[in-house]
Amino acid sequence: MTISDVQKEIAAGKAVRTIVEEAITRAKADPLNAVLTVIEKRALARADEIDKQKSQGTVTGRLAGVPFLAKDNILTFDSRTTASAHMLENFIAPYQATVIERLESEGAICIGKTNLDAFAHGGSTENSYFGPTKNVADDERVAGGSSGGSAVAVASGIVPFALGTDTGGSIRQPASYNGIYGLKPTYGSVSRYGVVAMASSTDVVGPLATNLDDIQLVLDCMKGIDEYDSTTIDISPLETDTNKTLKIGVINQSMGEGVDPEVVEAIESKIKDAKKAGHDVTFVTLPSLSYALAVYYVVVPAELTSNLARYDGIKYGEAKSAKDIAGVYTNTRTAGFMDENKRRILIGNYVLSSGYYDAYYKKAQTVRTLIINEFKKAFEQCDVLVSPTAPTPAFKLGENTDDPLQMYLADIMTVPASLAGLPAINVPVGTTKAGLPIGMQIMAPMKKDYAVLRAAELWGDK
Amino acid sequence: MSSISIDDVKRLAQLSALSVSDTEAESLRRQIGDILGYVEQLNEVDTTGLQPTYQVSEVENVTRKDEIKDYGVSREALLQNAPETENGQIKVKKVL
Numbered sequence: 001m002t003i004s005d006v007q008k009e010i011a012a013g014k015a016v017r018t019i020v021e022e023a024i025t026r027a028k029a030d031p032l033n034a035v036l037t038v039i040e041k042r043a044l045a046r047a048d049e050i051d052k053q054k055s056q057g058t059v060t061g062r063l064a065g066v067p068f069l070a071k072d073n074i075l076t077f078d079s080r081t082t083a084s085a086h087m088l089e090n091f092i093a094p095y096q097a098t099v100i101e102r103l104e105s106e107g108a109i110c111i112g113k114t115n116l117d118a119f120a121h122g123g124s125t126e127n128s129y130f131g132p133t134k135n136v137a138d139d140e141r142v143a144g145g146s147s148g149g150s151a152v153a154v155a156s157g158i159v160p161f162a163l164g165t166d167t168g169g170s171i172r173q174p175a176s177y178n179g180i181y182g183l184k185p186t187y188g189s190v191s192r193y194g195v196v197a198m199a200s201s202t203d204v205v206g207p208l209a210t211n212l213d214d215i216q217l218v219l220d221c222m223k224g225i226d227e228y229d230s231t232t233i234d235i236s237p238l239e240t241d242t243n244k245t246l247k248i249g250v251i252n253q254s255m256g257e258g259v260d261p262e263v264v265e266a267i268e269s270k271i272k273d274a275k276k277a278g279h280d281v282t283f284v285t286l287p288s289l290s291y292a293l294a295v296y297y298v299v300v301p302a303e304l305t306s307n308l309a310r311y312d313g314i315k316y317g318e319a320k321s322a323k324d325i326a327g328v329y330t331n332t333r334t335a336g337f338m339d340e341n342k343r344r345i346l347i348g349n350y351v352l353s354s355g356y357y358d359a360y361y362k363k364a365q366t367v368r369t370l371i372i373n374e375f376k377k378a379f380e381q382c383d384v385l386v387s388p389t390a391p392t393p394a395f396k397l398g399e400n401t402d403d404p405l406q407m408y409l410a411d412i413m414t415v416p417a418s419l420a421g422l423p424a425i426n427v428p429v430g431t432t433k434a435g436l437p438i439g440m441q442i443m444a445p446m447k448k449d450y451a452v453l454r455a456a457e458l459w460g461d462k
Numbered sequence: 463m464s465s466i467s468i469d470d471v472k473r474l475a476q477l478s479a480l481s482v483s484d485t486e487a488e489s490l491r492r493q494i495g496d497i498l499g500y501v502e503q504l505n506e507v508d509t510t511g512l513q514p515t516y517q518v519s520e521v522e523n524v525t526r527k528d529e530i531k532d533y534g535v536s537r538e539a540l541l542q543n544a545p546e547t548e549n550g551q552i553k554v555k556k557v558l
Contacts, residue, residue, distance in 0.1 A: 078539075091543055092539075092542060092543060094535055094536070094539035094540045094542070094543065095533065095534065095535045095539070186519075187518050187519055188519040188521065201516065201517050201518065227526075228533070230521070230524035230526075231517075231519065231521060231524075233519050233521060288507065291503065291504060291507055293500075294500060294501040294502075294503050294504050295501075295504065297497060297500070297501055298501050298504070305478070312479070313545060314544075314545070314552060314554055315543070315544055315552060316543035316544060316545075317543075317545070318545075319545035319546075324555060324556070325554060325555040325556065325557055326479075328555060329479040330479045330480065330481050331481070333478075333479050333480050334480050334481045334482075337480070342475075342478075342480055342482075342490075343490065343493060343494065343497075345478050345480065346471065346474045346475060346478060346480070346490065346494060347494055347497060347498070349474055349477055349478050350466070350470075350474055350494070350498070353474075353477075359505075360498075360501065360504075362514055363504050363505070363507075363509065364501070364504055365514030365515055365516060366509040366512050366513065366514045366515075367504050367507050367509060368514070368515045369509075369512045369513060369514060369515045370507065370509060370512060372515060372518070404493050404496075404497065405493075405496045405497055405500055408497075419518075420518060421518035421519060446518070446519070
């Protein structure tokens with residue numbers, strides 16, 4: 001399903017109410033546990049409003065009447081926003097995220113919220129308090145994560161697009177596991193006002209969809225400076241020169257040891273296609289990239305432990321009683337966080353503690369500089385860099401739950417772009433013999449989000 | 463550096479306002495030890511002369527006028543999520 005399919009139906013006279021009702025019916029059926037909450041009343045009221053405008057000939061907005069879902073760490077006014085955590089099980093958003101406001105001002109209709117790893121900590125959506133989301137191609141396998149619910153909702157045809165958040169691969173990796181597109185925009189290019197914070201130096205909101213036109217349209221509607229988020233920046237404008245020969249760099253290390261042979265084969269075949277089409281392909285090595293995952297698992301726990309300090313059972317959240325205030329804090333946090341949340345909080349506080357700060361945290365942030373410098377150097381020779389999005393297709397449910405380090409390795413291809421703030425997309429490039437989707441990642445310099453989309457067109461369904 | 467003791471885990475948990483049982487502390491000790499062991503490969507990297515990067519977009523000191531602004535968020539909507547309220551205020555246990 002695409003946005004233009006929906007728009008054609010509306011243009012042909014189908015009521016927006018019917019379109020929204022049908023999407024709600026699909027969201028309620030949802031056999032793969034992608035959707036946590038359906039926002040029925042408000043969505044139908046907005047549908048009626050657009051139908052009324054339609055009858056008066058006053059419909060405006062690039063997404064008028066198009067239903068969508070948002071990851072449940074994005075605040076939707078007056079409805080439940082849980083971050084898939086017991087801590088926020090009954091949290092009612094007192095205001096709305098800028099991204100939702102911007103999409104609604106273009107006529108899009110948010111029909112509900114999707115599942116994620118609690119507080120977006122994870123790469124499989126198995127760390128959800130509400131149970132895992134299952135893969136669209138095989139329900140014994142993971143959806144990927146943390147935006148697993150959004151990826152499966154789009155891949156299973158509930159809505160044409162959904163919003164996710166990406167801190168180290170959380171849009172791209174589930175998009176890859178479920179065979180759809182998922183864009184992590186440039187760091188800062190999309191507002192985070194009203195988004196539950198994980199790691200503030202890499203968190204980004206982005207779209208998941210079945211085709212590139214939809215990805216671009218949703219990005220266009222959301223991006224840009226927001227006075228409510230002082231970290232926002234503008235990205236470079238769309239370049240109109242589309243006939244240009246592209247210089248494509250394939251990241252050497254991403255095609256070797258530890259990568260599933262079927263994944264390597266799928267990417268190699270796409271590279272051949274690009275060569276045949278006359279593009280210039282080179283292999284590049286970024287030596288420090290192999291340290292990116294280690295950097296990530298110092299920097300991100302450090303940032304998220306600070307962001308999770310606010311969950312104390314006083315202002316909001318599922319408070320647990322105790323005889324004194326320190327007991328309220330401890331009981332609330334012990335009951336409200338999942339095991340993975342706790343693990344990351346402890347690691348974060350360890351690497352930030354006096355005596356370890358220089359050895360872990362400062363060292364990691366310095367290696368991060370090295371990674372950024374190597375990217376800059378590679379982009380002097382290449383317009384875009386490509387790699388697999390994940391080293392393997394979706395793994396089995398439960399396969400990695402007792403081994404967090406093994407789970408983290410699923411992010412090894414996606415964390416470098418997060419650390420460097422680069423725009424990066426997952427392009428579906430076929431399936432394994434067993435029918436599991438395979439994804440290719442395309443990265444470009446900061447603010448060159450449109451260069452990523454143009455390059456993706458080489459291989460993708462537009 | 464990577465070996466972390468049960469006592470370390472318990473102290474970290476206490477500092478993080480989390481309570482862990484003895485069984486949890488043992489499994490956390492092992493898992494955190496593994497992760498710290500993995501990240502210690504960073505020690506191999508020569509970073510002489512490089513500065514740490516704390517944020518990538520190079521945006522600095524974004525300021526606005528120090529004025530009260532209506533963000534359209536109501537006091538009632540904010541308070542409805544508070545576990546305990548009284549007379550339009552959030553109620554907390556005695557701090558001192």
